[in-house]
Amino acid sequence: MAGSTVLNTTLEFGILSIPVSVKSISEPKEVNFVRGTADGDKVKRQEVSAKVSDALAAGAEAVKALDADEVQRGVMVDDVFVPIPKEEIEKIEAMTKLDSMRIETFIPYEDVPFERTKGGYYLTPQKGQSKRTMKLLLDAMRPVYGPRGKVIRTARAAVCKLMPRSRQSLCVVYPKDDGLYVSVLHWAEDFSGAEAASRSLEGIVSGEAELSVARELIDALTGPVEIMDSMVDDMRALKLELMERAAAGEMPKVESPKVESPKAVEQKVASDNLMAALEQSLAAAKKPRARARA
DSSP: OOOOEEEEEEEEETTEEEEEEEEESOOOOOOOOOOBOTTSOBOOOOOOOHHHHHHHHTTOOOOOOOOGGGOOOEEEETTEEEEOOHHHHHHHHHHTOOSSEEEEEEEEGGGOOGGGEEEEEEEEEGGGTTHHHHHHHHHHHSOEEOGGGOEEEOOEEEEEEEOSSSSOEEEEEEEETTEEEEEEEOOTTTOOSHHHHHHTTTTOOOOHHHHHHHHHHHHHHOOOTHHHHTOOOHHHHHHHHHHHHHHTTOOOOOOOOOOOOOSSOSSOOOTTOHHHHHHHHHHHHHHHHHHHHO
16 A cells, blocks of 8 residues: 655756655554543643642642643753744744755665664655656666676665655665665764674674584574564554453453464573584574475
């Protein structure tokens, strides 16, 4: 099913302007409980000032919630709220509003920091417009192969800014199959942990014998990508079951699911005996395949 349209904009490539629709690549099916009272009434949230909140906590009588026009935006200075004029904030929002996705640069696809991904979309031409231009861009970004399948030009990804809502986002547009996909990335200044992750195993050298068995274990556990698509969110499924029982008037009760032991490891092995653990895991991983051949 096609994703919902998040934004209609233009993808600017040099002096070319391609009208595109930015569409959701996913639609998370959140399952959340609501808050209420034992007599069947729903609980509502109301905004009050911190002073009123403290007074209520101390036993004061209930007070009227703040109206929308009483709430302002600003900053905290030495624990004191300093309001900022609404016009000044709106001026910044107007100055930074993006009317298009301008490609700032292209980078090799393999250099895209996908570890910084925080969301994704895909692009389609608006109402059939500029299909040829969009297809040309897609084909030009694909890798180019020479004789015997040798890559003579790697795939490219386009770097640009996107504003699907009220904030600018850094993103990359990249080719996959017969479409252009968008990955929204964390800004470099917001992304932490990358350097620590890169250094976390610095100086550790894998033994050749252990590496050989580890690779064999990975090969034995390698399967089709459909396995990933068959995995489900257990918490969401159990929440739905609980909600259905409650709606049907049954006593809400969730039975503990049976958790099977990992197939790769049948029993614990001392952490300092890495080779033994690998060999045992490999033997366990090969058993299902042996049964299947039989």
